[in-house]
Amino acid sequence: MEKFTKITGIAAPLMRRNIDTDAIIPGKELIKVEKTGYGDGLFGQWRYIDGNRKENPDFMLNRPPYRDAVILLADANFGCGSSREAAVWALTGFGIRCVIAPSFAAIFFNNCFKNSLLPVILQDSQVHELARQVEESDGRGLVTVDLEKCQVIGPEKQIYPFTVNDIYREMLLQGLDPIDATLRYESKIAAFQEKDKINRPWIYQY
Amino acid sequence: MKKPLTLFEKIWNDHVIMDMGQNTYLIHIDRNFQHELAGATSLNGIDKAGRKIRNVDLAFAVMDHVLDTHPGRGDETPIPGGTGFVREFRQRTQAHGIRLFDIDDPWQGISHVIAPELGIVLPGCTYVCGDSHTCTVGGVGALAWGIGSTDVEHVFATQTLIQTKPKNMRVIFNGKLGNEVYAKDMILYLIAMVGAAGGIEHAVEFAGPAIRSLPVDGRLTICNMAVEFSTRTGIIEPDDITIDYFCGRPFAPKGELWEKAVVYWRTLQSDPGAQFDKEVVIDCDDIEPQVTWGTSPEYSIAVNGHVPDPSDVIDYHRRLTMERAISYTGLEPGTPINEVQIDAVFIGSCTNARLSDLREAARILKGHRIALGMRAVCSPGSYETKRRAESEGIDRVFREAGFEWRESGCSMCMSGGAGGEGFSPGQHVLSTTNRNFEDRQGRGVRSHLASPVTVAASAITGHITDPRKIGE
Numbered sequence: 001m002e003k004f005t006k007i008t009g010i011a012a013p014l015m016r017r018n019i020d021t022d023a024i025i026p027g028k029e030l031i032k033v034e035k036t037g038y039g040d041g042l043f044g045q046w047r048y049i050d051g052n053r054k055e056n057p058d059f060m061l062n063r064p065p066y067r068d069a070v071i072l073l074a075d076a077n078f079g080c081g082s083s084r085e086a087a088v089w090a091l092t093g094f095g096i097r098c099v100i101a102p103s104f105a106a107i108f109f110n111n112c113f114k115n116s117l118l119p120v121i122l123q124d125s126q127v128h129e130l131a132r133q134v135e136e137s138d139g140r141g142l143v144t145v146d147l148e149k150c151q152v153i154g155p156e157k158q159i160y161p162f163t164v165n166d167i168y169r170e171m172l173l174q175g176l177d178p179i180d181a182t183l184r185y186e187s188k189i190a191a192f193q194e195k196d197k198i199n200r201p202w203i204y205q206y
Numbered sequence: 207m208k209k210p211l212t213l214f215e216k217i218w219n220d221h222v223i224m225d226m227g228q229n230t231y232l233i234h235i236d237r238n239f240q241h242e243l244a245g246a247t248s249l250n251g252i253d254k255a256g257r258k259i260r261n262v263d264l265a266f267a268v269m270d271h272v273l274d275t276h277p278g279r280g281d282e283t284p285i286p287g288g289t290g291f292v293r294e295f296r297q298r299t300q301a302h303g304i305r306l307f308d309i310d311d312p313w314q315g316i317s318h319v320i321a322p323e324l325g326i327v328l329p330g331c332t333y334v335c336g337d338s339h340t341c342t343v344g345g346v347g348a349l350a351w352g353i354g355s356t357d358v359e360h361v362f363a364t365q366t367l368i369q370t371k372p373k374n375m376r377v378i379f380n381g382k383l384g385n386e387v388y389a390k391d392m393i394l395y396l397i398a399m400v401g402a403a404g405g406i407e408h409a410v411e412f413a414g415p416a417i418r419s420l421p422v423d424g425r426l427t428i429c430n431m432a433v434e435f436s437t438r439t440g441i442i443e444p445d446d447i448t449i450d451y452f453c454g455r456p457f458a459p460k461g462e463l464w465e466k467a468v469v470y471w472r473t474l475q476s477d478p479g480a481q482f483d484k485e486v487v488i489d490c491d492d493i494e495p496q497v498t499w500g501t502s503p504e505y506s507i508a509v510n511g512h513v514p515d516p517s518d519v520i521d522y523h524r525r526l527t528m529e530r531a532i533s534y535t536g537l538e539p540g541t542p543i544n545e546v547q548i549d550a551v552f553i554g555s556c557t558n559a560r561l562s563d564l565r566e567a568a569r570i571l572k573g574h575r576i577a578l579g580m581r582a583v584c585s586p587g588s589y590e591t592k593r594r595a596e597s598e599g600i601d602r603v604f605r606e607a608g609f610e611w612r613e614s615g616c617s618m619c620m621s622g623g624a625g626g627e628g629f630s631p632g633q634h635v636l637s638t639t640n641r642n643f644e645d646r647q648g649r650g651v652r653s654h655l656a657s658p659v660t661v662a663a664s665a666i667t668g669h670i671t672d673p674r675k676i677g678e
Contacts (some may be wrong), residue, residue: 017527018402021441022643027624028241031272031287033250033294035355046646075523077403080436081337081643083244085354103406105436106372107338111248115368128523167230174426178356179257182364184222188262189366192223192234200220201468202459203331204234204263 003175003179004147007097009070012060013144019074019099021108025090035115039093061094065139069094073131074101076124079108087202088115098145100152102127113168114178118147120162131155147172170181210477212374212445214409217349217474219333223366229369236331237348238264238361240304241317242295243271248358249298257363259302263366266326267299268307269528270316271620274627275585275612278310285626294450298512306419313456315614318342320558323590324425325455329471334361339556339640340430345425346451347431347474349409351431358588370389371554372438376476379416381490386673388566389424390558390638392416392488393431394496398506400486405437408484411476412442416490422451423562430557431640434503443475482504497670498642498655500531505642507543509660509672513666515539534644535652536632549633550581551665552647553658554612555619558638559587563658564595567601570662570676576608577668581629583610585617607665621647636664 029041045132049061055062061069061121072091078101079087088111091099097117104123106113112119122130133155134141152160152205171178197204211219224232238247245267250258259265272288273279279414281292292309299306307314313324317335321327321343329347333339338352357367379392397404412428425442432440449468452458459467494508505528507514515529516539522652539545551566555557564586576582584604586592592614595601601611619639622628628648629635635653638661642653654670663673 013524015523016530017503020641020643022623022641022646026645027620027623028286030624031285033247033291033292035247035251045649068308073529077406077436080336080402081433081641083336083340083352083354085244085247085356086352093647102401103436105403105406106438107352107354110357114354114356139544165230166228167226167368169668179360179363181358182232182366182368185366186364188224188232189234189364193365194260197235200467201328201469202328202463205461205463206325206456 001175003095003118004172005116006144006146006158007070008142008144010065011067011071011073011130011138012066012132013073013134014060015073015075015128015131017075018077018080021079021084021087022081023076024079024087025084030084033087036093042061042090042094049154061099070097070098071143071145072096073097073127073134076102078104080105083107084149087109088112092117100130107160113171115170118145118172118177120145120152122152122160127187132205158188210479212476212480212482213411213474214349214374215332217332218307218371219331219436221279233332233335233367233369235361235365235367236264236529237266237327237333237581239266239268239317239321239326239333239335240358240469241268241270241335241337242291244355244358246291246295246298247355248336248362249302251355251359252362253298259362260365265304266364267295267304268314268320269295269309270315271616272624273309273615275615275617277613280615281309283475284465285621285624290627295573295678305343307396312589315590316556316559316616318430318650319560319587321383322346322422322589325452325458328452328458328467329448330474333466334367337429338433341431341439342426342430344432344439346422346448346586348443349441352433353440364522372407372409373627373632374481375405375410375437375484376482377410377412377486377488378414379412379488379490380389380414381416382501383490383493386495386659387493387658387660389420389427391493391496392490393428394498394503394506395493396486396488396654397431397435397503397578400435402434402502402504403436406437408436408437410440410442417442421562422447425484431503434640435546449560462634472528474481482593495660495673497543497660499535499537500528503533503640503642504529504530506655509544511541511543513537513541513543544672546634546670547668548636548664548670550629550635552583552618552635552637552639553637553661554583554585554617556587557640561591561594564591564600566659568600569675571607571666572603574607576665576667580608580668582593582665583612583618586614588614613634618647622651636670645650
């Protein structure tokens with residue numbers, strides 16, 4: 001997995017509540033078994049006017065400088081709905097490395113950490129303040145997200161500290177593969193099952 | 207004295223392999239049930255990395271997402287690229303020796319419908335699937351949640367997941383349900399009350415006398431939509447109704463194992479004095495049949511209510527989101543929702559396509575015809591559900607009313623949004639499903655959610671209709 005330490009770049013404010021994963025990557029984009037190639041489908045129904053990917057000029061990510069965004073600002077409950085991990089792959093495929101929102105839906109939030117996309121939770125008012133500053137600079141005011149220091153630095157240089165689970169943070173900082181990391185605990189898993197087969201045999205025999 | 211525990215905490219504790227600190231745990235997964243859409247991607251990942259499946263006996267697979275639901279179906283599907291998916295998933299599950307409920311398997315159905323129906327999911331077990339509505343099976347007292355494809359690979363390879371422990375929330379439903387008010391109305395009412403983010407970071411237990419008196423089917427409907435208010439999962443304590451339900455199911459324990467399991471299941475309830483971080487109490491006497499007007503399940507109102515006016519909303523950002531929903535659905539604020547004309551109805555999905563749903567809808571439809579020009583589709587939740595419905599003559603009632611009687615699958619809850627068979631742009635569709643998101647049932651389609659009886663009643667009149675008015 002790609003490491004995440006610190007990024008600085010353009011932040012795109014898409015300040016809607018409850019942006020669901022159907023909106024992030026429409027169902028019709030899901031029909032492939034690979035984990036790459038979803039970037040063009042990002043926000044497909046909003047970003048394009050028709051099925052031939054004719055761009056909607058009013059959609060923010062089609063306009064400079066937001067076309068080059070590496071950070072997305074969104075309102076509460078971002079990533080709700082379907083568990084499709086392609087929502088994360090679409091964001092990373094487009095070039096987004098971090099989403100900042102007041103809250104995230106759980107499945108999306110978990111999927112982010114498996115793909116080096118950092119979900120940052122800030123207070124409602126802080127996210128809206130960041131969005132306002134970005135808009136006032138016509139998107140040219142850059143935002144920094146520093147995972148080592150656990151802070152966001154806004155266009156007007158104010159600092160917003162955030163917290164993130166240390167286990168997930170380490171995984172991103174070091175670019176660890178989560179499956180390899182867990183396989184180190186194989187003896188513990190085997191011991192659990194050994195005992196569990198006595199306590200709850202019906203789980204293992206049917 | 208031992209600390210009183212919630213139902214969720216008891217099951218969680220029994221699955222902890224390791225406390226990793228930071229409120230994070232390595233959790234054992236008892237059942238890993240995959241469908242072709244997320245599952246094919248995961249098995250591709252497993253094969254590419256050259257990993258082995260750790261406990262193939264704890265893995266199950268089904269075809270449900272991209273399938274055609276027309277009678278006589280095969281691998282061909284209206285979803286572009288879907289056929290390749292079906293074949294690839296079949297081939298990969300076979301190569302690994304995973305039990306697959308294939309298109310022609312007599313037990314095929316929507317994963318969240320057949321898992322309890324076959325006794326694959328059980329009370330007190332941890333259960334995952336690459337689908338957000340996996341929480342459905344919390345209705346039988348399982349700890350179940352949806353995961354992404356990479357986490358599915360993690361479960362295949364390790365039989366575990368690394369999870370942070372959520373907080374505890376309890377929703378108590380007091381009182382009794384009124385005439386023609388069902389589980390679907392309870393959950394829509396709750397989501398409208400707490401909002402689409404109202405359960406974020408919480409595992410939610412649904413409790414109270416109105417939950418206890420629900421049959422298993424209704425409990426599954428309630429937990430199905432736990433994800434629609436962004437909970438980590440929903441769960442209901444297993445009781446006599448649950449235990450009776452599992453007795454004799456094909457994959458449920460038998461003989462001595464059954465006896466032993468029942469003893470354990472009887473311990474699965476929140477202790478008196480257990481602490482919940484958040485609690486909501488609802489009086490079911492206040493709940494009327496519900497219907498959604500907008501593009502989030504939180505936009506639910508009583509079937510005789512009015513489309514709200516965004517300008518009444520003080521919070522600027524809430525207002526913006528609401529205005530967008532109003533503009534997408536093309537409704538005027540203040541319109542009585544029961545005046546909204548509908549073009550099509552759908553009865554199906556993991557929310558409301560179990561036998562009791564079909565029975566209730568058939569009771570309303572009996573002796574009626576759907577409105578002129580209405581398109582009406584019913585897709586039972588599984589072959590088993592369909593067979594049982596047919597043995598009761600329910601299929602005949604649906605057909606005589608003018609419904610298409612289909613095979614099981616995710617069908618019109620998923621297909622339209624995936625570019626397959628769906629509804630037409632601008633159409634208003636009343637649906638027993640769980641998501642009214644933009645474009646969910648086809649580009650520009652305006653989906654409204656309701657219970658099977660409300661959908662059936664509205665199919666007859668051609669506009670959103672209070673089911674209590676049919677037969678008056």
